[in-house]
Amino acid sequence: MANPSRQAVNFATPRGFATAFKADCKETFFPDDPFHEMKHEKPLNKLKKTIQYFIPLFEWLPNYNLRLFRYDLLAGITITSLAIPQGISYAKLASIPPIYGLYSSFIPPFVYSIFGSSKHLAVGTVAACSLLLSETVGAKASPQDDPTLYLHLIFTATFFTGIFQTALGFLRLGILVDFLSHSTITGFMGGTAIIICLQQLKGMFGLIHFTTHTDVVSVLGAVFRHRNEWRWESAVVGIIFLAFLQFTRYLRQKRPKLFWVSAIAPMVVVVVGCLFAFFAHAEKHGIQIVGELKKGLNPPSIQYLNFDPQYLPVTVRAGLITGLIAMAEGIAIGRSFAIMKSEQTDGNKEMIAFGFMNIIGSFTSCYLTTGPFSKTAVNFNAGCRTAMSNVVMGFCMMLTLLFLAPLFRYTPLVALSAIIMSAMLGLINYDEMIHLFKVDKFDFVICMAAFLGVSFVSMDVGLMLSVGLALLRALLYVARPAACKLGKIPNSSLYRDTEQYPGSTPIQGVLVLQLGSPIYFANSTYIRERVLRYIKEEQGVSDSKTDIIEHLLLDLSGVSSIDMTGIETFLELRRILDSKGIKLSIVNPRIEVLEKMTLAKFTDAIGKESFYLSIEDAVQNCRFSLHSSKTTMEEA
């Protein structure tokens, strides 16, 4: 009966469990196949390449030369001029003494230059994580009432961040970062920018009393409740600084070559602010200044790590959340700049580098560092060639700490506020949000969940809400896989979705359905219902007895895997179809699916002759059997 010309389906014996498991693990954890190139090397070369793989420094340092160094030197100096004001500002955001912001730009860059795989990433502290740390840890220990305990808990949280990041890197769980979607990050960044800007109203208006909450309502409430503390002098100075900074940003957009103006603008603001405060005795006019900054390098802080069970939950939690966000930001930014130069970064290596940076940082009075967007962009534009620019920045910071730090004591807080506000205003990506709204409403909802959650509730609630929605969507994707009815496109052997290609014609007596996505417990009930509905609809349309469906072809080309529940659903489906007198055939099952079907004896149950390699083959065969059954009936 079988059509002799048909192509054979390959019923190979299923691979052993060990082989399949090894292949799956490799695909899951080593999709980039890092050791592929080393396979055919000699042992000594292999060792060398492995060391180079784990410590990227050894990869680029041997080829390093003076020409490259000229570029890196310039970039390093440029980012230092950004690192000083940002370090001081963000330390204020994290509610720790400003000097720790400078410390955090000294040790970590050296660590990163050894282990980091990105050429353009500039290491530093980030605003969002600084505020998040202060919000989370501040709930347990007040930075005002017990600053020492608070500082020690910040170091401890940084330590946990480091451990977490290193562990994820070694376990090759870069996959976790994949679950922070683009929409989540856009919304989170936007929301964070809003609340950080609002926080700066404290510095702008020279307020003394403020709230520890970060949401829009509390912050605006606090600002207006303390109207009596508003100082116009402070506000005027702040607005001038902010206008200057925004102007330099505008200039950069208009003339990309003038990027260095906006790069050094924050430093200019700090220096001008210091001079102004020093000569005008600003303190007496209600303009607060940073206050004493001690000369000297980072003191060790390893002895301050606090593992008291009372504080452990909060430090671990703060460490994990900020670690994840910092990592996502750092990896995403490193990647996007690498792409511009058609280069690649390795997410897992980056995680290990960030992890070491934070572990060592937590031992040496640094708090959470990663690769911030603004600094990295400046580094890239300043023409950095390798991670050496971070080394240059580290040296510059060392000199600053040793000699210049005390000079910054006159920095007006309002200057720092202006710097933070200006940086944050650039992070609200309106265009992207509008784009999301236009293209994908669900992505927009995910984005808004993060944006509004962060703005009106708190940073971690916003983040979790958004990630939760994104996961829900992922689960819905798998729970409701698209199925469609195929028809034949005239004058070809192609079968395509009848909805998408209205010209395609159905085949008499044969229903062809295409299933997409893996089939397993979460969607097998749905698939059964959906297939039965197609049959019901089909038979509803054609009332005449001749047009009745006799064959159901399931095209499984798009089904990448199946589990036991899925196979049992197919068996169930076959029983139901049998009772309706419909024959089930399977078209083009993929290797993983066919293996499972063979193991579960499904192939034997429906018969190997019911498996086809192409829809055309299957349809030919069905026609043949339709025809012969009709002839038999007529003869009888």
Next chain:
Amino acid sequence: MANPSRQAVNFATPRGFATAFKADCKETFFPDDPFHEMKHEKPLNKLKKTIQYFIPLFEWLPNYNLRLFRYDLLAGITITSLAIPQGISYAKLASIPPIYGLYSSFIPPFVYSIFGSSKHLAVGTVAACSLLLSETVGAKASPQDDPTLYLHLIFTATFFTGIFQTALGFLRLGILVDFLSHSTITGFMGGTAIIICLQQLKGMFGLIHFTTHTDVVSVLGAVFRHRNEWRWESAVVGIIFLAFLQFTRYLRQKRPKLFWVSAIAPMVVVVVGCLFAFFAHAEKHGIQIVGELKKGLNPPSIQYLNFDPQYLPVTVRAGLITGLIAMAEGIAIGRSFAIMKSEQTDGNKEMIAFGFMNIIGSFTSCYLTTGPFSKTAVNFNAGCRTAMSNVVMGFCMMLTLLFLAPLFRYTPLVALSAIIMSAMLGLINYDEMIHLFKVDKFDFVICMAAFLGVSFVSMDVGLMLSVGLALLRALLYVARPAACKLGKIPNSSLYRDTEQYPGSTPIQGVLVLQLGSPIYFANSTYIRERVLRYIKEEQGVSDSKTDIIEHLLLDLSGVSSIDMTGIETFLELRRILDSKGIKLSIVNPRIEVLEKMTLAKFTDAIGKESFYLSIEDAVQNCRFSLHSSKTTMEEA
């Protein structure tokens, strides 16, 4: 340049958001399309059909006749003989007075017969949920120290179960049940059976002191710690009963026609036990009996529902978890029996029926009921035709409560233990576990997580662990979609996985990759890496300059949807490919994918001429351009 014979891709204008959203919602919540048939009816008929849809009673009652009733009467009496001993036994498992087990078989069957859509389901209490209720609620209120409070909390939990089930049904969230996979249920049932059997050792050995924990270690520990309480008389009687019950089960397996022997066996055990206890004064020989059972119907219990905030978390939690499990069991069982008769049940209707059953039950001194496996199987085998058998059972229970209840006071506890043990031993599905191990190791792990978790930790931990693993697997499925390289099968226009079909040959200069599953944030990084790795491998193999890849064809037939991150990944990929001099083409994008690509202007970015309807078309075109570029080079 374009090949004139190629088939056109349909670049229709994307559907409006409202249309697409409506279609998506319909697919998600109404995959069975219940109102499809009513569309073309007259208003009055429509109303009638809608009522019939929501209250299935009206669907079968008008056609009901005496012939059908004969079958249902017999089945109803048979299940009553099972309902009495099971009711008493499971009430003991739930640590509430045995009379409530009888109450629970009186009201709920009537409710189910009105709203339920299954013809074979027999309503009753279930062992697993009874124990789970006692474990969860017992942690907050001791059934020994404060039995009244405990009982009221059980009613309250049942009330929440009902509300939860009804809500899920109305919201059409039957999808939740889909997340309890077959493997999870197999493992959970097995583990529950083990711990329930072990619990029965208390009754078997006539122990007075016992543990409130349910895990294997605690229970065995308690049994051996109280060696001094062991009574051999009790054990001997118990073993005789158990042997008898197991024998009748064995008989049923050998001769399916004798199913009624095993169906009435528990009743026989109870009656014999009562007579034995009455005449032999068993109490004096260490064989405990049930004790007083009051005559009379269910008293109202609506006034006992306890919404005290102190107990709310535990009652809500107990209600949700037991509700979900009971629902999963009931729906799965109703479905499997319906399939045997080629009929269908509606999960959402079943949920509403269960919900009403439990809400009304909680008002009338019943605790959690659903459709237990054993009773339903007996009902089915006894030849029930409609839900009328439940009505018969309800009437029989009413008569029992009104007249016979006091007679059961002499039932020995050891008889109940034997009944429970015998029922539970049948629930451990060794064959299925071995089958899972053979076919799908991950499914086996999910199953074992439930089995061991329930046995050694606690029922809810086991369940959550297993569901968690299953969800993790679902997420891994979407995070690591299978991609494969296609080659041309000789003498055909088919392109298939080169791994699966080693005979297929690659096309010179063209790399064809097939992607499966939706593309979105959780897997887009992976997909980019994987595609780039394929290119690297390809170019590593062929060192000669002529064999270099010039075209990359992505077959998206199996990609059912895409999000913003996914589209951005494609744009990124295209930039990288451009820098390598490789041209990207898309083959057969599905309607949802093409819509998003059009909206995001991706189609404009890579050009509509880079979209093909079939791989063959695309390959022809690539060959053409390869050829012409070569000719141009040669000419130049």
